Each structure stands twice: as C-alpha cells, then as structure tokens.
Amino acid sequence: NLYTESLFFDRNKQEAFYTKKGKLIRNITDTIFSQAGTFYVEEKKYRFEKDVDLRTPKYNIYSDLLNYYTETGKSFFNGPTDILTDDSKIYCEIGYYDTANDNGYFIKNSKIDFEEYKINGDSIYFDKAINYASATNNVKILDTINKTLTTGHYAEIHREIDSMLVKNKALIASFKETDTTYIHGESIIITGKEDEQIIRAFRNGKILRNNLSGKCDSIHFNQITGIAQLIN
Numbered sequence: 751n752l753y754t755e756s757l758f759f760d761r762n763k764q765e766a767f768y769t770k771k772g773k774l775i776r777n778i779t780d781t782i783f784s785q786a787g788t789f790y791v792e793e794k795k796y797r798f799e800k801d802v803d804l805r806t807p808k809y810n811i812y813s814d815l816l817n818y819y820t821e822t823g824k825s826f827f828n829g830p831t832d833i834l835t836d837d838s839k840i841y842c843e844i845g846y847y848d849t850a851n852d853n854g855y856f857i858k859n860s861k862i863d864f865e866e867y868k869i870n871g872d873s874i875y876f877d878k879a880i881n882y883a884s885a886t887n888n889v890k891i892l893d894t895i896n897k898t899l900t901t902g903h904y905a906e907i908h909r910e911i912d913s914m915l916v917k918n919k920a921l922i923a924s925f926k927e928t929d930t931t932y933i934h935g936e937s938i939i940i941t942g943k944e945d946e947q948i949i950r951a952f953r954n955g956k957i958l959r960n961n962l963s964g965k966c967d968s969i970h971f972n973q974i975t976g977i978a979q980l981i982n
Contacts, residue, residue, distance in 0.1 A: 752772060755771065765790055767788040769786050772784055772785075774787075774818075776820060779806055779807055780805070782796070782804045782805070784800060784801060787799065794821050795818065795819050796818045796819075797815075797816075798815070798816045801814075802814065804849075806849060808878070809835040811833050811834075811847060813831040813832075814830065816831075822848070824848050825846060826846045827844070827845060827846070830843055831843065833847060838865075838878075839863040840856060840874075841859070843857075845857055852877070853875070853877040853878065855873070855876075862883055866909075867894070868892040868894065869885055869889070871888060871890070880910070881908070882906070885904070886903065887903050891905060891907070891914065897924065898923060900914070900921070901922075902918050904918050913940070914940040918936065919936070920938040920951070922934075930959070932959070933955070934955065934957075934958075935954060937952045948972055950971075951968060954967075955980070956969075957978060967981055968980075968981045
C-alpha cells in the first residue's frame with residue numbers, strides 16, 4: 751500500500767509517481783519513506799528518491815536513490831547508503847540488499863563495521879542469516895578486540911566460529927604488545943577467540959618483529975603459548 755498526498759498516473763507509460771513525500775507499507779513489517787517516488791506497473795518496481803528510509807524489524811536502510819521490487823523484496827541503491835542492523839553498520843555507494851533473505855552485495859567504498867571487526871574492500875558480500883562476510887580486492891580487516899590489522903585481496907569471515915581466511919598477499923600485523931609482529935603468507939587462516947587465536951600462514955611465510963625475522967614455507971603461531979613454529 752502506498753500513501754501520499756497527491757499521486758500522478760501516466761496511463762500510456764503505466765507509471766505512477768509522487769513528488770511530495772510518500773510511504774509504502776509492504777507485508778506490514780516493511781515500511782519505506784521518501785520525498786519522491788515512481789511505481790512502474792509492468793516491472794512491479796518502485797524508484798524512491800531523496801531521503802529514502804527503509805525500515806524493517808531487523809535493519810534500516812538510508813539512501814538517496816533506491817530501486818525496490820515489491821515481489822522479491824530486493825533493494826538496489828546508487829549513491830551514499832547506510833544499512834544498520836542490531837550488530838553491524840554497512841556503508842557503500844552501489845549495491846543491493848535482499849530483504850527476504852537478509853543478504854547483500856556492496857561495491858564502491860564499501861565497508862562493514864561489526865562489534866569486533868571493521869572490514870573494508872572494493873566489494874563485500876554479507877549474509878546476516880549465517881553471520882558470514884567476504885571481501886574482494888584491497889581488503890583491510892581491523893580486529894578491535896585482538897588488536898590486529900589484516901590485509902590481502904580476498905577474505906572470508908565466519909563470525910559464529912571465530913574464523914577468518916585471507917588470501918593473495920595476506921599480511922597480519924599484531925599490536926598487542928609494545929612491539930608490532932608482522933606475519934605474511936599467500937594465505938592466512940586465523941581461528942579462535944580473544945587471546946586464544948591460532949594464526950597459520952601458508953606459502954612464502956615470513957615473520958618480522960623488532961630485531962627478529964624469519965622465512966619459511968609456513969608458520970604456525972599460538973597466542974596462548976606464545977610459540978611460533980616455522981615449518982620447512
């Protein structure tokens with residue numbers, strides 16, 4: 751249902767539009783506010799413009815331009831967009847969000863702020879239902895709890911099992927002590943909770959810390975014991 755003060759309808763184009771505030775209610779729980787909007791009858795698509803605010807019980811989306819398909823619940827946005835959930839903040843300038851399945855894909859200045867992670871990348875995929883995120887190209891992941899910065903060109907984060915995979919020139923910098931420890935590998939796997947992490951670097955492994963440096967095929971570092979194993 752669409753509510754607005756005045757509505758114009760073009761029968762030839764099969765388009766309805768408003769220019770002074772409107773409110774769309776879909777499935778009772780989904781509500782969209784905007785200053786202007788157009789409904790394309792044949793495509794069953796809304797184009798919301800200016801101060802767009804999509805509200806659901808699980809998240810809110812704020813954007814200047816949002817295309818919304820009423821049958822699928824998919825939202826496509828172009829321009830600065832913020833998506834807020836109960837435990838995350840997402841920003842991008844181009845992307846889409848599937849309101850029915852709680853997942854989305856974001857590009858252009860995209861970033862996700864979780865409670866424990868801050869993720870930046872050229873593109874990011876996010877699935878709230880399984881607490882999963884992946885990022886591609888120029889990836890930076892700041893772990894605010896374990897005080898580490900991980901970079902690479904592809905990453906997967908599984909929040910439910912405290913696991914992260916970073917590939918393609920992966921590098922992790924740990925700032926937990928007065929000195930910074932750097933571990934490099936073509937692939938890095940990080941598992942475990944706070945102060946219990948295990949870091950494994952594979953292929954062309956390197957470690958650097960203050961006046962210590964090492965080079966090997968792979969590295970296994972255990973935070974609990976403080977032991978770093980250089981293998982092969």
